[in-house]
Amino acid sequence: MRFFGFNKRIGVVGMYRSGKTVFMTSLINHLERHDPDRFPLGKKRIRLGNFNPLPVEDGFRAFDYESHRHSLVSLQRWPTKTRMARQFRFNLTRSDWRYTLMDLTLTDLPGERLADIRIAKNSYESWSDEICGLFSTEPEYLAHAQGYIKTLAKAANQDSNPDQDEILHAYRLALARACLSYLPVITPSSFLLGPQGDYCGQRDEKGMAQTRYVGVDKDNQFAPLSKEVRKKHPGLAGLFKRRYEHYRRSVVAPTAHWLAQCNELVVLLDITTILAGGLGMYHGALALIEDLITYVDPGRGVLGQFASGLLKPLSAGHLTLPGITRIAFVASKADKVHASDRQKLLSLLRAMVQSRMNDLSEEYKLRVEYFACAAVKSTVSLNNGKLEGQPVELLQANSQKRPPVVRFTPSKVPGSWPENWGSHEYRFPDILPQMPARKDLAPPHLGLNLVADFLLSSDHLTE
Ligand SMILES: Nc1nc2c(ncn2[C@@H]2O[C@H](COP(=O)(O)OP(=O)(O)O)[C@@H](O)[C@H]2O)c(=O)[nH]1
Ligand SMILES: [Mg+2]
Structure with missing residues (x-):
């Protein structure tokens, strides 16, 4: 038949x-x-x-x-x-x-x-502006992100190259705190759910900030940088931008691609x-x-x-x-x-x-x-x-x-x-x-x- x-x-x-x-x-x-x-x-x-x-x-x-x-x-x-x-x-x-x-x-x-929708629709620069804006103006995020905002302000005022690891760690700490208060904008989502599907089971901010990654893997992490930091340190901004794009291609694109094909x-x-x-x-x-x-x-x-x-x-x-x-x-x-x-x-x-x-x-x-x-x-x-x-x-x-x-x-x-x-x-x-x-x-x-x-x-x- x-x-x-x-x-x-x-x-x-x-x-x-x-x-x-x-x-x-x-x-x-x-x-x-x-x-x-x-x-x-x-x-x-x-x-x-x-x-x-x-x-x-x-x-x-x-x-x-x-x-x-x-x-x-x-x-x-x-x-x-x-x-x-x-x-x-x-x-x-x-x-x-x-x-x-x-x-x-x-x-x-x-x-x-x-939550990576923000990465799907933005360039690295506009994603950075969106997250930095959220962190410095929304009271509920501000409470968790003050440390990160300070780290960025310090970087904007220094002439020598800022410490990449310090910035990444401060960003992870802000995400960990936001996450423990159930705030939704946890992006890149690899912080909660790694590209290989490993889930963050921890419930203490220090442990989370130490063991999770913001990016495709340990060596490819990125964080949002304010306009001032991007201008002052174009090398670091370029590096984060490349890693951001790598993450966008390998983690975000498959999700969007798959969603675009669903009927139900x-x-x-x-x-x-x-x-x-x-x-x-x-x-x-x-x-x-x-x-x-x-x-x-x-x-x-x-x-x-x-x-x-x-x-x-x-x-x-x-x-x-x-x-x-x-x-x-x-x-x-x-x-x-x-x-x-x-x-x-x-x-x-x-x-x-x-x-x-x-x-x-x-x-x-x-x-x-x-x-x-x-x-x-x-x-x-x-x-x-x-x-x-x-x-x-x-x-x-x-x-x-x-x-x-x-x-x-x-x-x-x-x-x-x-x-x-x-x-x-x-x-x-x-x-x-x-x-x-x-x-x-x-x-x-x-x-x-x-x-x-x-x-x-x-x-x-x-x-
Ligand atoms: N009582 C009850 N518990 C459920 C049911 N479905 C899931 N669970 C519980 O929810 C947990 C997580 O379910 P799972 O399907 O693994 O969630 P996933 O992470 O969304 O795939 C399970 O281990 C169960 O404890 C259900 O139909 N009835
Ligand atoms: Mg499952």
């Missing part, structure tokens, strides 16, 4: 630990072994079939689906941390689109990289962690949404400008402008709150995102939907507001023994975002994954099928 091709490139975007790997693993598993009872799609009991993995595209690393599934099924553990953007490509057919072979690509994209995005926001993290973390998540909108909105010209400067040479003259037609915003890990509170997760998600997306969806005919979902449902909700599950904190070090199933009361989800709140006012304990005893079954989930339904629909092919 002949099949018509139908391609969808789906990007899964979210901050570190927002649930991207688990989401992709569970989704792929349900598409691979589709069971219309456990994963109902469409109104007419659609059946999926002919699942067939394909090689990944050039420049991507393969998403290690089998090993992540093994970890869930056989070890009953969450998948280990993934590094780098990972891709999974496969074919699939659906019973309501006869003669259509879907070619689907799922790629995960760390949200931290979106899944944006995972872990509302439970944002609540538990306090107001600072809320601000960080808002910044992610803003950066994302700036990336995908062709009206803001970012990809347009960026595409002509960077993508054109990369794509041998062919320009692919953003073709995003659908965005699913997903409140992930919904099983960490009580069943009676899940609707509130959705309200909080909408309250954060909706007003920002409305203009965009009208102007560009973007379809935007909101979901609360658990990719691997690992709790049971009881009548008294309690949850039943196996808290990770009860795992004993070096023991293979599973902790007991216990009953606990997670925080209640507020009906709307509070005006202010601190970290640890809300508590939603991490739990171990619960998988069915039957090993060939895909994970139990909450609402993952609704997200899949949205992603696998088409405005052109009708059911």
Whole structure:
């Protein structure tokens, strides 16, 4: 039989630990072994079939689906941390689109990289002016960046060559402080997430400033220099500019290139962690949404400008402008709150995102939907507001023994975002994954099928 091709490139975007790997693993598993009872799609009991993995595209690393599934099924553990953007490509057919072979690509994209939008759209000089401006005028940044501003002022006033390492260290210290207060503009993002995917796990500013890099690697770091320093020390400015461009080509361009090619995005926001993290973390998540909108909105010209400067040479003259037609915003890990509170997760998600997306969806005919979902449902909700599950904190070090199933009361989800709140006012304990005893079954989930339904629909092919 002949099949018509139908391609969808789906990007899964979210901050570190927002649930991207688990989401992709569970989704792929349900598409691979589709069971219309456990994963109902469409109104007419659609059946999926002919699942067939394909090689990944050039420049991507393969998403290690089998090993992540093994970890869930056989070890009953969450998948280990993934590094780098990972891709999974496969074919699939659906019973309501006869003669259509879907070619689907799922790629995960760390949200931290979106902060590099400022590098994508600026030359080294204008990026420097933007960051130095932010650091010296915005009160919340100023509090962390005073040391850096002073270091620059000293360099501007000295005739001998300034100490490159001192400037870089002062910049890293400013970023570490900003990061510990959840301020969003952490750029270059290599400071948080290295080009090889190594994540900054530290929580002390000195350690972070000593071990992280601002640039492609240790020997290729750069920092923003004020106009005065650039004028006085053109040698240093030229050096940082070359390293900046190297970073732009090797770290920022692939992200922008990949985003420009996506048709659909899944944006995972872990509302439970944002609540538990306090107001600072809320601000960080808002910044992610803003950066994302700036990336995908062709009206803001970012990809347009960026595409002509960077993508054109990369794509041998062919320009692919953003073709995003659908965005699913997903409140992930919904099983960490009580069943009676899940609707509130959705309200909080909408309250954060909706007003920002409305203009965009009208102007560009973007379809935007909101979901609360658990990719691997690992709790049971009881009548008294309690949850039943196996808290990770009860795992004993070096023991293979599973902790007991216990009953606990997670925080209640507020009906709307509070005006202010601190970290640890809300508590939603991490739990171990619960998988069915039957090993060939895909994970139990909450609402993952609704997200899949949205992603696998088409405005052109009708059911
Ligand atoms: N209860 C629950 N926890 C989840 C779920 N998905 C992810 N998690 C938790 O979130 C952690 C990070 O998930 P992961 O997919 O690795 O995040 P990534 O860094 O965005 O890829 C996991 O180790 C789990 O503790 C879920 O569906 N339910
Ligand atoms: Mg991951």
